[in-house]
Amino acid sequence: MFGLMRAKKCGTSDAEKHFRRLNYCGTCKTMGSLYGQKSRLLLNHDTVFLAEILTALSGENVNDWGKSYQTFNCLNVPSGEMPLSLQFAATTNVILTEFKLADHVADEGKRRYKFAQRAFSAEFQKAEDLLDSWKFPLAEVKGILQSQTVRESEISGNSANEILENLAAPTSDATAIFFAEGVKLIGKNDSVNLARELGSAFGVLVYLLDAFEDYAKDFSVNQFNAIRAAFNLKESVMSAEAKRKTVSLLRELENRIVEKIHALPIAENQKTLFAARLADNLQRKLKTNLPVVRAKTVCAPKSKRTFAQRWQVASEKAKTMARGFSWQMPLVFLFVFAFALVAPAQEVKAAKSARECFDLRFNLMFLGTMFGSVAAFPRTLLMNNPEELLTKKGRRKKMAQAAAGDGSGDSGGWCDACCCCGDGCDCCCECNGCCDGCDCCSCD
Secondary structure: OOOOOOOOOOOOOHHHHHHHHHHHHHHHHHHHHHHOHHHHHHOOHHHHHHHHHHHHHHOOOHHHOOHHHHOOOOOOOOOOOOOHHHHHHHHHHHHHHHHHHHHHHHHOOOHHHHHHHHHOHHHHHHHHHHHHHOOOOHHHHHHHHHOHHHHHHOOOOOOHHHHHHHHHHHHHHHHHHHHHHHHHHOOOHHHHHHHHHHHHHHHHHHHHHHHHHOHHHHHHOOOOOHHHHHHOOOOOOOOHHHHHHHHHHHHHHHHHHHHHHHHOOOOHHHHHHHHHHHHHHHHHHHOOOOOOOOOOOOOOOOOOOOHHHHHHHHHHHHHHHHOOOOOOHHHHHHHHHHHHHHOOHHHHHHOOOHHHHHHHHHOHHHHHHHHHHHHHHHHHHOOOOHHHHOOHHHHHHHHHHHHHOOOOOOOOOOOOOOEEOOOOOEEOOOOOOOOOOOOOOOOO
């Protein structure tokens, strides 16, 4: 599972953003607590989706989670009791990485995959031990996944769709078990069968989408590809018919998953949010604009704040947070003011105290943004028109001119519907695929 449920902040309420952040950061921090800090490098968005599902089903109030989950400090990992939903999602993330690496070693045998296996061997063993303590059918899952090689060598099915579903069965069955066992672990036995069906459909979608995206790469290195095998393709470019039929199947799977999501006993706004997230990410990955019956979230473009406006906002934020301090007030004011002036707006906006602003010093998103800003500053000074290029619209214009090969300023089809979910956060809402390949859709 590799990013199909990547979240967008556009069009979501503060409560929804908070819920997502605590599950995302919570899964990451729980991995750090259970399996060491380096295991956090393995985090992916789809196991965070599993954490969100389990948290929503359990009815837990994320605001009751421990202090380490609430803080913006990425280095502050939890100790003691941790939510079962996060423990299971973190362990699932680690064990799925073990399976994926084993698959890469079997298929390619490259040194980097063998090195990763050795580097994380202790973490993998610890994850297996924890799953065993939960009575998780790990041996069954391993057997299911090991059957993949046999299925690939003995293609069976009367049609392309049957072949594809047969090849996707191991991933489907394994994912179904993870979803079902997670729901069972949190004590929601009434939803186990529904979770199993959701996981099964999700597993098929992940497997086929991976084959769809990797078709050209697999062809170039002569690796097995499910779509190539199902349609008996001989060319490096997928045929129009195979693409059309595969996209149709993926859309059917999307509808099946959305149906299962809406059947879950969770809040309606969460159902809508998960369904919309799946539709947005799938459309971007497929690079199609097929009509989909779903609720659309349209965010109006936000104008870039001037330095004077940012100064004013930072000053107001600092005044609010410095209240209640005595002799430390001037120091707190200056500290919060500096962070509010330069830090990612969405992170500072979410901070509710001076302490949380202080914790931003150890937030990976903040550090990455600051490093990127400093690294880009010399290059910006060398540009012909630095003021114009400081805005996203200016950058898009320059990229379009380069693509057109002239300085006419014609947009060249580049999307002007990108919006900023708070200054410092690049995000694209309704770009209809025209932003694929640029960096304006990389926000989480």
